Amino acid sequence: MVIPAPQPRSTTHRSPPGEVTCAVCGSESRQVMFRAGAPEQAPDLDLRPGEPLRSTMGHWLQQCPRCGYAAPDISQARPSAARVVGAAPFRSLVSEVAHPPLSRRFLAWAHVLEETGAMHEAAEAMLQAAWTADDLNRQDLARNWRLEAVALWRSGPGLDAEQQVRVVDALRRAEAWDGAADAIAAMLRDQPPEAVRQVLALESRLVESSDARRHTVASALPPPARRPHVAHQKLAGRSSLFGWFRRLFGRR
16 A cells, blocks of 8 residues: 655644724724745745745735725834825725736735835835736736836845845846846856855846746755755845745734
8 A cells, every 4th residue: 555645734824804903094804814834835036935825925915995004914004104095196006907906905015115115125015016917917017016126126225135136036027138137247246155146047047048937946956855945945145035934924
């Protein structure tokens, strides 16, 4: 008799909906409480997590049904968030029917972050909006939002190696070939760690072949173990991928 190998268990967890008070408008609504678990597959080059976490984006953000405020936890709000949410640009954004509903949620969070000065966090949220467009095969939107994410990253404080690699990948996925090549050259001049050089070598080959498709970190850093993400815990020698997921969901 053949005994099947045990399957890895995801720790991603969705609690039953609970009542949450919006920190912006004070209204109560039922929201799903989501806790991110570690992925079991390698992340993309822009660090979009692998499965099973990859398919849970619909639970990453809560949104107030009254004022439209969106965040990982709407019971908390950045200073001045109420002013941003009440302004016309935000109202127009959350009601833009040309954009998919889930995308609008991430765009709303990105807008609040940008308007309250959190440029790098806004770039993260904008890139996540691009991921939702990828899933719907809306490459026009994904391209535009990746370029906006790059602009947000570059308008904030200096970028670390991890963020610079993600900028390179965003430019490549947006088919901004010259910009991606320039960003790769600039990073290589700074003599980054070996793992980063390996990723940049792959990005360079993809740019040269005008390949704008999704590729994973495992393509650049072949894993020695069966569980790909374990082999890629440190891209730039400073933070684990799981630590990045904790930052992604705002959990310190």
